[in-house]
Amino acid sequence: xxxxxxxxxxxxxxxxxxxxxxxxxxxxxxxxxxxxxxxxxxxxxxxxxxxxxxxxxxxxxxxxxxxxxxxxxxxxxxxxxxxxxxxxxxxxxxxxxxxxxxxxxxxxxxxxxxxxxxxxxxxxxxxxxxxxxxxxxxxxxxxxxxxxxxxxxxxxxxxxxxxxxxxxxxxxxxxxxxxxxxxxxxxxxxxxxxxxxxxxxxxxxxxxxxxxxxxxxxxxxxxxxxxxxxxxxxxxxxxxxxxxxxxxxxxxx
Amino acid sequence: xxxxxxxxxxxxxxxxxxxxxxxxxxxxxxxxxxxxxxxxxxxxxxxxxxxxxxxxxxxxxxxxxxxxxxxxxxxxxxxxxxxxxxxxxxxxxxxxxxxxxxxxxxxxxxxxxxxxxxxxxxxxxxxxxxxxxxxxxxxxxxxxxxxxxxxxxxxxxxxxxxxxxxxxxxxxxxxxxxxxxxxxxxxxxxxxxxxxxxxxxxxxxxxxxxxxxxxxxxxxxxxxxxxxxxxxxxxxxxxxxxxxxxxxxxxxxxxxxxxxxxxxxxxxxxxxxxxxxx
Amino acid sequence: xxxxxxxxxxxxxxxxxxxxxxxxxxxxxxxxxxxxxxxxxxxxxxxxxxxxxxxxxxxxxxxxxxxxxxxxxxxxxxxxxxxxxxxxxxxxxxxxxxxxxxxxxxxxxxxxxxxxxxxxxxxxxxxxxxxxxxxxxxxxxxxxxxxxxxxxxxxxxxxxxxxxxxxxxxxxxxxxxxxxxxxxxxxxxxxxxxxxxxxxxxxxxxxxxxxxxxxxxxxxxxxxxxxxxxxxxxxxxxxxxxxxxxxxxxxxxxxxxxxxxxxxxxxxxxxxxxxxxxxxxxxxxxxxxxxxxxxxxxxxxxxxxxxxxxxxxxxxxxxxxxxxxxxxxxxxx
Numbered sequence: 001x002x003x004x005x006x007x008x009x010x011x012x013x014x015x016x017x018x019x020x021x022x023x024x025x026x027x028x029x030x031x032x033x034x035x036x037x038x039x040x041x042x043x044x045x046x047x048x049x050x051x052x053x054x055x056x057x058x059x060x061x062x063x064x065x066x067x068x069x070x071x072x073x074x075x076x077x078x079x080x081x082x083x084x085x086x087x088x089x090x091x092x093x094x095x096x097x098x099x100x101x102x103x104x105x106x107x108x109x110x111x112x113x114x115x116x117x118x119x120x121x122x123x124x125x126x127x128x129x130x131x132x133x134x135x136x137x138x139x140x141x142x143x144x145x146x147x148x149x150x151x152x153x154x155x156x157x158x159x160x161x162x163x164x165x166x167x168x169x170x171x172x173x174x175x176x177x178x179x180x181x182x183x184x185x186x187x188x189x190x191x192x193x194x195x196x197x198x199x200x201x202x203x204x205x206x207x208x209x210x211x212x213x214x215x216x217x218x219x220x221x222x223x224x225x226x227x228x229x230x231x232x233x234x235x236x237x238x239x240x241x242x243x244x245x246x247x248x249x250x251x252x253x
Numbered sequence: 254x255x256x257x258x259x260x261x262x263x264x265x266x267x268x269x270x271x272x273x274x275x276x277x278x279x280x281x282x283x284x285x286x287x288x289x290x291x292x293x294x295x296x297x298x299x300x301x302x303x304x305x306x307x308x309x310x311x312x313x314x315x316x317x318x319x320x321x322x323x324x325x326x327x328x329x330x331x332x333x334x335x336x337x338x339x340x341x342x343x344x345x346x347x348x349x350x351x352x353x354x355x356x357x358x359x360x361x362x363x364x365x366x367x368x369x370x371x372x373x374x375x376x377x378x379x380x381x382x383x384x385x386x387x388x389x390x391x392x393x394x395x396x397x398x399x400x401x402x403x404x405x406x407x408x409x410x411x412x413x414x415x416x417x418x419x420x421x422x423x424x425x426x427x428x429x430x431x432x433x434x435x436x437x438x439x440x441x442x443x444x445x446x447x448x449x450x451x452x453x454x455x456x457x458x459x460x461x462x463x464x465x466x467x468x469x470x471x472x473x474x475x476x477x478x479x480x481x482x483x484x485x486x487x488x489x490x491x492x493x494x495x496x497x498x499x500x501x502x503x504x505x506x507x508x509x510x511x512x513x514x515x516x517x518x519x520x521x522x523x524x525x526x527x528x529x530x531x
Numbered sequence: 532x533x534x535x536x537x538x539x540x541x542x543x544x545x546x547x548x549x550x551x552x553x554x555x556x557x558x559x560x561x562x563x564x565x566x567x568x569x570x571x572x573x574x575x576x577x578x579x580x581x582x583x584x585x586x587x588x589x590x591x592x593x594x595x596x597x598x599x600x601x602x603x604x605x606x607x608x609x610x611x612x613x614x615x616x617x618x619x620x621x622x623x624x625x626x627x628x629x630x631x632x633x634x635x636x637x638x639x640x641x642x643x644x645x646x647x648x649x650x651x652x653x654x655x656x657x658x659x660x661x662x663x664x665x666x667x668x669x670x671x672x673x674x675x676x677x678x679x680x681x682x683x684x685x686x687x688x689x690x691x692x693x694x695x696x697x698x699x700x701x702x703x704x705x706x707x708x709x710x711x712x713x714x715x716x717x718x719x720x721x722x723x724x725x726x727x728x729x730x731x732x733x734x735x736x737x738x739x740x741x742x743x744x745x746x747x748x749x750x751x752x753x754x755x756x757x758x759x760x761x762x763x764x765x766x767x768x769x770x771x772x773x774x775x776x777x778x779x780x781x782x783x784x785x786x787x788x789x790x791x792x793x794x795x796x797x798x799x800x801x802x803x804x805x806x807x808x809x810x811x812x813x814x815x816x817x818x819x820x821x822x823x824x825x826x827x828x829x830x831x832x833x834x835x836x837x838x839x840x841x842x843x844x845x846x847x848x849x850x851x852x853x854x855x856x857x858x859x860x861x862x863x864x
Binding site for chain 2 (some may be wrong): 640641773
């Protein structure tokens with residue numbers, strides 16, 4: 001069994017005729033936070049969405065290459081993308097709780113889809129997930145209120161709780177704090193560090209300082225290519241490529 | 254346990270996928286049958302007599318629908334004379350001056366009027382107009398005009414809304430007063446779409462028979478004056494369909510064919526033109 | 532001299548204009564006149580609606596004076612001898628056939644709308660959407676004549692007999708079959724309103740934000756589970772669309788009168804039996820109504836039909852308007 005949770009091998013991605021990822025090779029370790037950084041348009045979000053097979057949902061999108069999850073290529077012919085997404089969860093840039101569901105139901109919907117119908121089991125799953133993201137005390141008396149009645153930061157934590165409720169192994173986060181205020185953002189950053197104890201977290205961020213605070217490993221993408229990948233400490237103190245150094249020091253963004 | 258749940262979910266997904274396509278089939282088959290039968294049975298009615306003769310009397314050998322075509326065209330024409338100007342001007346108002354509560358209310362009631370059953374509109378026209386003219390072409394056209402108004406209003410407003418604000422602003426910046434901007438510049442730009450909307454409304458009223466029934470009734474001859482009834486294609490279909498005379502029934506199918514060709518023809522051409530301009 | 536001659540009339544014009552303006556405290560310019568004029572024309576809709584209600588009430592007065600509210604629950608329709616009229620069976624007939632139509636058309640319309648917006652590849656979807664919109668333009672009488680010569684024989688020979696064999700123990704499905712009747716009327720109505728409801732639903736589904744769809748997909752939902760979520764999101768819009776279809780079905784006249792049998796009776800003996808609706812009786816008997824009370828009774832039926840229709844359509848529009856605002860994110864539920 002490899003120590004690498006996800007191994008990306010020669011991954012290329014297109015939107016129609018436009019190639020957005022070129023020959024990406026990365027090995028992601030289990031139970032660490034890996035940050036994908038780079039200037040806008042460099043393909044970071046696309047890379048993330050290739051990991052849970054959501055890239056292909058866009059008409060005209062396609063990939064070539066392999067993505068190994070627990071040693072199995074998720075793009076193999078027989079693999080059902082729906083199954084993949086149960087193991088690899090995602091949190092989006094703009095919090096998107098279901099407006100027509102209550103806070104409780106937002107978290108419970110994942111497990112319900114998975115066939116868990118017993119109220120007590122669902123109650124404990126919801127409570128556990130909300131405690132994990134630090135929301136429980138804030139919402140425990142208002143579980144029936146609509147998911148959208150919370151503040152932005154709370155909604156994002158709710159979305160994280162929703163993703164965690166089905167017990168994925170990997171959590172993908174696409175710029176999870178960019179739509180939030182600084183205080184909510186830092187709460188989520190703390191949460192991300194905590195989550196890495198039990199999950200493999202891959203986070204896309206355009207905020208270099210956030211990457212420095214939160215991640216153990218960094219992948220730097222530029223114009224669809226992987227420029228450098230390594231331990232966060234190494235990337236910041238001894239970047240191997242000049243481009244990396246220029247980006248880190250803010251010479252371009 | 255977990256494996257079975259996932260399998261069930263997958264099976265449900267596949268079954269529903271199939272069911273949904275099935276509903277599409279179920280929805281499309283009957284109208285296709287309608288189209289097919291109208292063409293098949295209506296075709297048998299088509300010959301020269303069909304277009305030349307008037308509708309037959311009891312016992313008469315064949316007959317045609319010439320007077321019905323004449324009557325329908327006159328009725329539609331008169332209805333348009335009333336309905337189009339009112340609809341277009343209303344549409345202009347809603348589009349150009351329409352960002353307020355009053356306009357919202359008008360739009361709302363336009364849609365309500367659109368939903369009133371056409372037979373009720375026929376009764377309305379009857380109670381309003383027939384004390385003066387009795388069963389007449391005027392009464393029928395008035396009813397059809399009322400049916401047209403909400404349609405033309407809506408399509409005109411949509412057509413005008415397509416004209417970019419920039420054009421209006423450019424004209425006003427040149428010192429052209431607003432009402433002139435609307436009439437001479439914006440209206441001209443939206444001419445094609447507005448005409449399309451009018452054609453669609455005409456297609457709609459040409460198929461109406463309920464209001465014709467209660468405002469005019471049946472008429473066997475040619476146009477005889479505005480205050481008399483006139484023959485009508487759609488109404489004849491209704492009246493002839495259940496007739497014991499076979500030639501009448503054939504005429505009914507033939508009329509249906511003509512009506513369908515005209516209505517679908519207008520719809521297809523206008524919708525294709527409208528989509529083409531995007 | 533010439534200039535002065537030209538100037539005098541225009542100066543009089545402007546003088547008059549300013550006097551009238553100050554008199555009425557308005558500025559009489561072209562824009563204002565145009566706005567008022569077109570506004571008046573635009574408000575004709577409301578005027579017409581009010582007039583329709585007024586005229587129908589006026590026309591019903593004789594009947595209302597003679598029968599009062601008993602008209603609504605009256606079960607007798609005897610124009611020839613007793614001159615007694617009652618509308619209850621007509622109201623029931625209208626509501627029953629419309630209910631049957633909704634029962635059939637709602638699931639099918641949902642399926643069609645989902646197929647068009649979620650399941651079909653885009654190019655096919657454009658073509659079929661176009662087709663569905665076209666089908667909504669087929670006139671009522673054409674559906675009617677097809678109903679008489681194609682649908683009725685088909686149902687009589689291939690469907691109803693089987694239905695009676697399997698479900699004949701239920702009173703609804705027993706009794707003589709001639710092909711037309713209540714069930715046929717409901718089926719024909721359903722066929723007619725499916726394109727309308729489907730179009731509205733399809734537009735509604737296309738407005739669901741992709742963030743909602745992505746959220747449920749990322750949880751590992753199947754396509755069907757995603758679609759269920761979308762229907763939950765748009766549920767008030769679905770209600771509104773259904774009510775629009777109901778409004779249309781209730782007012783439908785020609786097609787239904789050609790297949791329902793047009794027999795005035797309190798209850799039909801089965802779904803295969805003939806019956807009558809409010810719109811059908813008006814269509815059939817209006818020209819034969821030779822005396823005032825008869826005409827007034829028919830107009831009275833029309834008034835009831837109008838009031839039911841207005842209630843449904845207004846409610847439907849309000850619901851749809853509200854649901855569009857929710858879907859667009861302007862309003863919270």
